[in-house]
Amino acid sequence: xxxxxxxxxxxxxxxxxxxxxxxxARSLRDAGMEVIYTGLRQTPEQIVAAAIQEDxxxxxxxxxxxxxxxxxxxxxxxxxxxxxDDMLILGGGVIPEDDIPFLIESGIEAVFTPGTSTKDVVDFxxxxxxx
Amino acid sequence: xxxxxxxxxxxxxxxxxxxxxIQKSLARFPERKEKFTTGSNVEVNRxxxxxxxxxxxxxxxxxxxxxxxxxxxxxxxxxxxxxxxxRQYAGFASAEESNQRYKYLLDQxxxxxxxxxxxxxxxxxxxxxxLSEGEVGxxxxxxxxxxxxxxxFAGIPLDKVSTSMTINAPASVLLAxxxxxxxxxxVSREKLRGTIQNDILKEYIARGTYIFPPAESMRLITxxxxxxxxxxxxxxxxxxxxxxxxxxxxxxxxxxxxxxxDGIAYVEAAIKAGLDVDDFAPRLSFFFNAHNDLLEEVAKxxxxxxxxxxxxxxxxxxxxxxxxQLKFHTQTAGSTLTAQQPDNNIIRVTIQTLAAVLGxxxxxxxxxxxxxxxxxxxxxxRIALKTQQIVAxxxxxxxxxxxxxxxxxxxxxxxxxxEEAMKYxxxxxxxxxxxxxxxxxxxxxxxxxxxxxxxxxxxxLDRIVVGVNKYQIEExxxxxxxxxxxxxxxxxxxxxxxxxSERNNEEVERNLVILKEKAQSDENLMPYILDAVxxxxxxxxxxxxxxxxxxxxxxxxxx
Numbered sequence: 001x002x003x004x005x006x007x008x009x010x011x012x013x014x015x016x017x018x019x020x021x022x023x024x025a026r027s028l029r030d031a032g033m034e035v036i037y038t039g040l041r042q043t044p045e046q047i048v049a050a051a052i053q054e055d056x057x058x059x060x061x062x063x064x065x066x067x068x069x070x071x072x073x074x075x076x077x078x079x080x081x082x083x084x085d086d087m088l089i090l091g092g093g094v095i096p097e098d099d100i101p102f103l104i105e106s107g108i109e110a111v112f113t114p115g116t117s118t119k120d121v122v123d124f125x126x127x128x129x130x131x
Numbered sequence: 132x133x134x135x136x137x138x139x140x141x142x143x144x145x146x147x148x149x150x151x152x153i154q155k156s157l158a159r160f161p162e163r164k165e166k167f168t169t170g171s172n173v174e175v176n177r178x179x180x181x182x183x184x185x186x187x188x189x190x191x192x193x194x195x196x197x198x199x200x201x202x203x204x205x206x207x208x209x210x211x212x213x214x215x216x217x218r219q220y221a222g223f224a225s226a227e228e229s230n231q232r233y234k235y236l237l238d239q240x241x242x243x244x245x246x247x248x249x250x251x252x253x254x255x256x257x258x259x260x261x262l263s264e265g266e267v268g269x270x271x272x273x274x275x276x277x278x279x280x281x282x283x284f285a286g287i288p289l290d291k292v293s294t295s296m297t298i299n300a301p302a303s304v305l306l307a308x309x310x311x312x313x314x315x316x317x318v319s320r321e322k323l324r325g326t327i328q329n330d331i332l333k334e335y336i337a338r339g340t341y342i343f344p345p346a347e348s349m350r351l352i353t354x355x356x357x358x359x360x361x362x363x364x365x366x367x368x369x370x371x372x373x374x375x376x377x378x379x380x381x382x383x384x385x386x387x388x389x390x391x392x393d394g395i396a397y398v399e400a401a402i403k404a405g406l407d408v409d410d411f412a413p414r415l416s417f418f419f420n421a422h423n424d425l426l427e428e429v430a431k432x433x434x435x436x437x438x439x440x441x442x443x444x445x446x447x448x449x450x451x452x453x454x455x456q457l458k459f460h461t462q463t464a465g466s467t468l469t470a471q472q473p474d475n476n477i478i479r480v481t482i483q484t485l486a487a488v489l490g491x492x493x494x495x496x497x498x499x500x501x502x503x504x505x506x507x508x509x510x511x512x513r514i515a516l517k518t519q520q521i522v523a524x525x526x527x528x529x530x531x532x533x534x535x536x537x538x539x540x541x542x543x544x545x546x547x548x549x550e551e552a553m554k555y556x557x558x559x560x561x562x563x564x565x566x567x568x569x570x571x572x573x574x575x576x577x578x579x580x581x582x583x584x585x586x587x588x589x590x591x592l593d594r595i596v597v598g599v600n601k602y603q604i605e606e607x608x609x610x611x612x613x614x615x616x617x618x619x620x621x622x623x624x625x626x627x628x629x630x631x632s633e634r635n636n637e638e639v640e641r642n643l644v645i646l647k648e649k650a651q652s653d654e655n656l657m658p659y660i661l662d663a664v665x666x667x668x669x670x671x672x673x674x675x676x677x678x679x680x681x682x683x684x685x686x687x688x689x690x
Contacts, residue, residue, distance in 0.1 A: 014250035014266050016339015019379050019466070022579055023586050025690055039688040040339045041254075043262070065250055066505070066615065070265025094470075096505050096612050114470045114503050115599045117590050 005033040005125065007058040010047045011040050012075065015065035020092060020114075024060060027118035028125065044074040052082060058125055063093040069102060076107035086130045092116070132187040141181055153177070170424030171382035172584065173547065179539035187542060192437070196532045198452075200440040202433050202545070203533040204491040205456040210529035215487075216494035217519045218295055220462065222247035222272035223506050224619045226282035229272040233287060235509065239516055243325075244287070245295040245496060247271030248305070253340040255301040255674030258623035267620035270506070271297075275627055276669045280308040281315065289313045293324035295370070295460065295494075300342035302329040303351050304673050307661040310363065326367035326416055326460070329355060332393040333372045335569045335684070337379040337578065342674060345566045347681035351656065352397065353404040356411040358657035367416040369397060370460060373435075377420035378466045380582020383431040384548045386420060388555030389565075389574050391439055395556070396565040398447055408447050412454035416493075421483035422464045428483070429535055430544035432459070432490030438549050461487035462496040468503040472598035473610060476500040477514060484522045489535055495519055505612040572689040579689070627669065634667040642666050643676050650680040 009025040011018055018040060029035045036054050038047060051059050059079075061072060072091050079087060091103055092112040100111045110124055133141075167175040176183075187193070194200055197207030206212060219236055221244075222229045233244055248271040251263035257275050258267045267273050274280055284294075289312065298305045306327050313323055331348040334341040341348070352369065359368045373381075373390035381389065394415065401411050419435065422428055439457035443449040463483035468476045477500050487495050497515040499507030507515070523529055535541045555577075562568040569575070588594040595601045642663040649659045663673050 014254055014256075014262065014340075015270070016334070016337075017378070018339065019582050022690065023380075023583055026579075026583050027586075029690070035690070037688055037690050039686050041262075065266055066269035067265035094503060094505070097609070098612070115596075117600075118586060119590060 005058065005129065006054065006056040007033050007035050007060055007125065008038065008047070008051045008054060008056040009035055010038040010042050010050070010059060010061045011063075012042050012044060012047055012061055012071040013063050013065055013067040014041055015063065015067075016040050017064045018062070020064075021060075021062040024062070024092065024118060024121055027122060028060075031122040031126075033125070044071055044078055047075050048078040048082060051079065051087060052084065056087060057129055057131055058088045058090065060090040060092065060121075063091070063095070066094075068093065068095050069099055072103055072108050073106035080107075088125065088128055088130050090121075090124070092121075132184050132189065133181045138182055138185045145178075145180060145182065169383070169427040169544075170422050171384065171427060172581075173382075173384075173427070173544070179543055181539060183539050183543040184546070187546070193536060193542075199444070199455060200437045201456055202437045203536055205436070205458055205493070209491060209532040210488075210523075211532070214523050214529065215492050216243040216293065217241050217516060217523075218243040218245045218460070218494045218496055219512060219516055220245040220247050220297065220496045221512065222249075223270075223613070224268040224272065224615050225622065226272055226274065226279040230283055230285055230287070232509070236512070236516065237287070237292070239513060240520065241516060243293045243295065243494060246283070246297065248296070248298055249273045250340065252305075252670060253298060253300065255304070255342050255670055255678075257627060257669050257671030258620060259627050260671055264620075267623050268615050273619070273623050274305065274308070274670060275623065276630055276667050277308050277311050277664050278626070278630055278667065280305075280312050284312050284316075288318070289316055290318040290322040293326075295326040295328075297328045299328050299331055299334050299338075299340055300348065301670060301674055302327045303355055303657060303660050304664060304670055306355065306366075307657065307664045310661060311665050320363045321365065323363050324365045326370050327355070328372060328418070329369040330372045330393065330418075332396060332565055332569065333375050333390075335686075336376060336389065336393075336574050338375040339686070341684045341686075343677065343681040344684045345569075347677075348684075349397075349400045349566075353401050353406070354655045354657050356401050356414070357404070357406060357655055359414065360406070360410050362657075366414065368411065368414045370416050370418045371397065372418040374418050374420045374462050376578060377422065377464065379578050380466075380585060381578045382581050383422070383424075383427050384551035385555065385577060385581060387431055387435045387438065387548060388552035388559075389578075390417065390419070391435065391442065391552065392556050392559045392565040392568070394439065395442065395446070398443075399564070402447070408443075408449050409451040409454050412443060412447075412449055413451060413456075417457055417459035419459050419461050419492075420464050421461050421487040421490075423467055423479055423482055425482055425486045425489075426535075426541060427544060427548075428486035429490045430541055430548050432487075432492070433533075433541070433545045434548040434552065435459070436491070437545070438552060458493045460494040460496070461490075461492040463487070463498045465498055465502055468498060468500070469596060469599050470503040471606065472604060473500045473504065475598050476503070477518065480515060481518050481522070484518050485526070485528065488522055488528055491533060501610055501612060504610075506615070508611060508613045570687070572687060575689050630667060630669070638666045639663070639668045639672070643668055643672060646673065647676045647680060650677055
């Protein structure tokens with residue numbers, strides 16, 4: 001692998017709690033990755049456009065508001081529609097365990113809930129790249 | 132506090148204690164850690180003695196409850212007179228369901244209401260806006276118009292309860308709806324008691340539910356100050372919030388510093404708008420977090436109270452004692468709750484409740500055990516409320532005022548939090564005040580650094596979180612979680628359609644045009660917002676008019 005892993009950290013939906021997203025962004029960067037953070041209130045369309053434009057390897061989204069079942073799969077589907085199939089798509093936030101199987105089935109490769117160690121996220125990204 | 136001779140003699144005793152006792156003991160049993168720190172990473176000494184508070188002057192630095200500098204509390208009898216208001220933050224799904232939850236909580240002995248709005252409402256979008264998709268009714272109740280507000284408070288007499296509303300960017304609109312509902316109930320404005328959060332600066336710093344740019348937001352806020360000082364005199368017009376700053380990862384001293392710096396900015400804006408400090412300052416209130424480090428938290432509240440009193444008196448020349456009193460609501464720390472072993476959260480919340488009460492809070496929300504997973508169920512909300520009742524009636528800590536005062540550690544820590552907070556405030560002053568410091572990303576960066584440091588400490592096991600990085604268990608016992616059904620969003624949209632077809636649309640249009648004109652002038656907007664909501668203009672319609680005139684805030688992303 002020549003170039004460093006590129007990650008888009010995104011906050012879809014309306015909630016403004018980005019502590020987790022920022023901590024993850026920083027730890028991915030400390031692990032040597034290039035991290036782009038979208039800032040708050042991104043629509044699925046905006047996230048997909050940014051991911052394609054920045055040519056990232058990973059899209060990591062964080063939601064606390066409960067809108068994950070609606071917004072995460074939307075991003076996966078929009079990427080598919082754009083013909084993108086080599087990005088690793090991750091989700092995180094306050095997400096009930098019962099929702100995780102649905103999200104995984106929708107194409108989110110992994111869901112990280114509160115209490116996850118940043119090392120686990122870094123390791124997962126490193127070991128599951130699609131390119 | 133102590134004379135020099137006494138201090139000298141204690142100093143020599145400490146030296147011999149160290150030689151005789153400590154060194155021997157350390158040789159046999161080393162301490163658990165090399166360095167002990169508070170939850171906010173302040174180093175904690177092995178022992179505190181009068182040496183640590185030698186320079187304190189009782190009358191000047193502590194004084195008496197209800198008297199300047201209010202270190203020991205804002206009321207003279209504190210909880211011996213009246214307990215704090217037990218105010219659970221609640222709201223979800225539709226106005227009907229939230230109304231039922233409020234009635235349930237009032238039946239369970241809650242003494243005030245606290246309304247949680249969903250994100251579209253907090254950002255001024257109607258439920259049928261494209262951006263609202265998936266968010267309607269999720270983190271709070273969806274309020275699109277006065278119709279919803281009427282249902283929300285149906286059967287709840289607004290002259291009998293006080294209501295806190297966690298609403299910031301569109302606070303003027305929701306307050307107007309509240310006043311309109313009261314009018315319909317036959318309750319006059321002067322009788323209304325409660326609080327709107329109305330603290331936009333912390334939205335830019337930590338919580339993210341802003342709409343307009345800072346200058347326009349500050350105008351709306353001072354419009355509310357002015358309007359309420361004349362029309363709704365018992366209303367707390369702002370709750371200056373450290374809660375979210377702490378949730379975003381700040382330390383205790385940063386929480387005090389950044390909150391009071393925001394407070395200073397509001398006072399300055401109001402004075403600049405021509406208001407007299409003693410006319411509006413008594414209606415300012417604060418909102419703090421309660422974390423796990425019990426003693427540090429108690430010191431934090433005491434430091435905040437003393438510092439604010441000094442700021443109001445010395446910096447703003449307030450004359451009324453009421454202007455100098457820092458009254459605050461507390462919420463236990465959501466960010467300390469774990470998804471692992473959720474029942475442990477009941478214990479965390481109990482410790483945090485004690486911190487808030489020993490620190491002299493005026494009202495309290497206790498989080499529910501399942502909040503790291505979803506919105507709380509009725510069962511878990513009940514336990515959270517009972518936690519307050521048990522601390523209030525069984526623990527004995529409410530029987531005397533400020534019971535930890537005089538503890539060498541508490542007083543020393545109170546002093547050092549005040550000093551550290553003051554240093555931050557001076558730095559923010561040098562940057563041109565809180566709005567400028569936010570624009571430059573200074574405050575956000577300080578908080579982010581603290582948050583990252585904390586996370587690294589947890590991961591390196593320097594900080595133990597039971598059930599997360601130590602004492603983990605295989606989790607089998609799944610709790611039932613509250614779910615907000617998709618039908619809420621669908622119904623809410625349907626209701627809007629009906630509303631738009633039944634109301635007098637010409638009147639709505641007329642009121643919105645007037646509001647737009649007034650927004651372009653310097654006039655106080657409250658009366659015009661009130662006219663608009665009374666004609667059933669929706670929240671989104673009112674906010675869109677203001678968006679057109681004011682523009683929208685764009686966050687500067689800092690990593």
